[in-house]
Amino acid sequence: MKKLAIYTLMVALFGGVSSCENPLKDFNLQISTEVIENYVTLRVVDADGANVSGVSVALVSGDTEDIYNMNGYKDFKLTDNLITLGVDPARTATANNPIRFRVQFSAPGYTTQTVPVAITDASAGIQTVVLIKPTEVPDGAEEVVENVDLNPDGSTAAETTVALPSATGTGDMTLTIPSGTQFRDANGTVITGTNVQIVVTSIDANNEDAVVLLPGGDLRADQVVLDGGATASGTFSPAAVADIRMLVNGVQVRQFSHPLVVSMPVPASYVSPITGQPLAAGTVFQVFSNSGDGVWRFEQNSTVTGSASTGYRVSFAIDHLTFYMAGEFAEACSSARVINLSGDWMTNGTTAAVRVEAVWGGKVIASGQYSINASNNSISLTNVPVTGVKIVVRKEDGNILAESDLAACGQTTAIQLPNPSDATSTTSTLQLYVRCPGQTSVITLLPTFQLFYREVGTTEFKYLGSVSNGYLRTTSLKTDGTKYDFKAIWNERVKIVNDHTVTEDNTATVGTAQGDILGDHVPLTNLAILTEECNKL
Structure with missing residues (x-):
């Protein structure tokens, strides 16, 4: 297996500690002389x-x-x-x-x-990927399953229309299959069977619970094939979305002998985030498909029909499956967008965990968790539209810290953050050093790892921040005797330390000198590892 030439020193500390000792004491750490930055x-x-x-x-x-x-x-x-x-x-x-x-x-x-x-070279933060079970239909989606009888040659005996309520709540979505239609696999071979199972899912892609059903789970996409064949990264503004799947005799349908017709309602409240124009009859949307390879491809243009009183619709013919989206696509800058966050509260070394959102057309199109301090205060975003994007920075409790328009391509967005702590917040410092046996100086080149916390008795771990070189200064922890569970994740290791209080200064040194720690469960083993690896330095 290919490996980078990274020299490491492993310090294994699996000891138990009393509830008032340093919560970092039991974490396994890897020391590296070359860091992936x-x-x-x-x-x-x-x-x-x-x-x-x-x-x-x-x-x-x-x-x-x-x-x-x-x-x-x-x-x-x-x-x-x-x-x-x-x-x-x-x-x-x-x-x-x-x-x-x-x-x-x-x-x-x-x-x-x-x-x-x-x-x-700027922080990408922690990005969330949601996996969905095929049987799950989240809020913001509607699904129907129908079986249609087939002739011996695999064709439909009569025209069939599959209808279901639109996920946008503005009428029914329909899929019309002509009489005599045969169903084909990915190679174009006709599939025969007694019936075709049709699963149609209407998706309100403006609903954050339903957007995870899309390929990539996001309105942002790369390698989008545009009208004319060029590719681009950017963000979709969906007006109507559907996922259509079919099976004949257990084989996935990919093509048809005759085009099918999809008709989907479009909410009258739709406003173009590109032009600012409200929806009207005659509005032209682009139709994109995604056939399971994660690539959105332009298929055709479709003109909106109807009225505010009768309802607006978009209809188009399809000759393959599976996802179809009618809407608009805004291209992104070729470079990443950089945002510099600053604040007077950073000068003393404090780290804050914040959530940064990119908002376009009133929708959150990108969101991530970031650990921000004076030495790690730049973040980057990709695949967001060139214009019209607002950046919203939130505290861990969801309250807004700051907002700003995203600067133009090639320019840096500067946002001044007020102190994320409140009047009752206290400051606590977590600091861990390593000292090799027989040495008086400590090693401070420690790995960066992610640290999470929760109050004892609660279930959800919250993001405390990124621990850099064994150091984290935070105002998110109480020093009044409140007990916490901590979870550290780095490399291929996870360590949970339960039932700990913190003080204003939580400092410890891994080593053999007086006052150093080696853990209580297997201290001799930890000492042997520490000695062996220190000899390699």
Whole structure:
């Protein structure tokens, strides 16, 4: 297996500690003399936000040659629900030249999802990928299953119309199949059987619960094939979306002998985020398809019919399956968009976990969690429209910290953040050092890892921030005796330490000198590992 030349020192600390000791004491840490600095972290969960078992990860396309896990191996798997993908330190990733590739996540019982990823020299934060079970119909979606009898030659005996309520709540969506239509597989071969099973799902892609049904689970997309054949990255503004699937004798249908007709309602409230114009009869939408390879392709234009009183509709013919979207597409800048966050509160080394959203046309089109401090205050976004995007920065409780229009392509957006803490917040510092046996100086070149917390008795871990070189200063923890559970995730390791209080200063040194810690469960083993690996330095 290919591996980067990264020299490591492993310090294994599996000891138990009393509730008032440093919550970082029991975390296993890896010390590296060469650090992967540019990376992206992806969080994979189900529709309820819970971990998914048996997730497989694959890099399926794009610029993947220099992508490794944080141990320097081309071995990609989740740790807890996170995976971090980094760029070879010898390779430079920048906003003007992002490293782009696609990552595929699959798990037994879930629909496979392929997502575009971009890495620059600014923070990509933690991005969430949601896996959905094929049997799940979330809020914002409507689904119908019908079986239609077939003739011996696999054709329909009569014209058939499949109807279901539109997910947008503005009428029925219909799929009309002409009489005599035969159904074909991906190779164009006619499939015969007693009936065809038709599954039609109407999707309100403006609903955040339903957008996860789309390929990539996002309105942003890369490699979109435009009218004329050129490709571009950008964001969709969907007016009507459907997923159409068919089976004959257990074989997936991909093509038909005659075109089928799709007719979908369009909400009268639709306003173009590109032109600002409200919906009217005669509005022309572009129709894109996605046939399961994760690529959206322009199919045709379709003109809106109807009126505000009778309802607006968009209709078009199709000759293959599966996803169809009628709407608009706004191209993105070729470079990543960089946002610099600053604030006086950063000067003392405080780290804050914030959520940054990109809003376009009144919809959140991108969202991620970021750990912000004075030395890590730049973030990057890709595949967002050139104009009309607003950046919203939120505290961990959802309250807005700051808002700003996104600057033009090639320019940096500067946002001044007020102090995210409130009047009752206290500051606590977590600091961990490593000292080799027989040495008086400590090693401070420690790995960056993600730290989560929750109050004892609650269920959901919240993001505390990124621990850099063993250090984190935060105002998110109480120092009044409140007990917390902590979870650290890095490389291929996860450690949960339960039932801890914190003080204003939580400092510890891993080593053998007086006052140092080696853990309580297996201290001799930890000492042997520490000694052996320190001798390699």
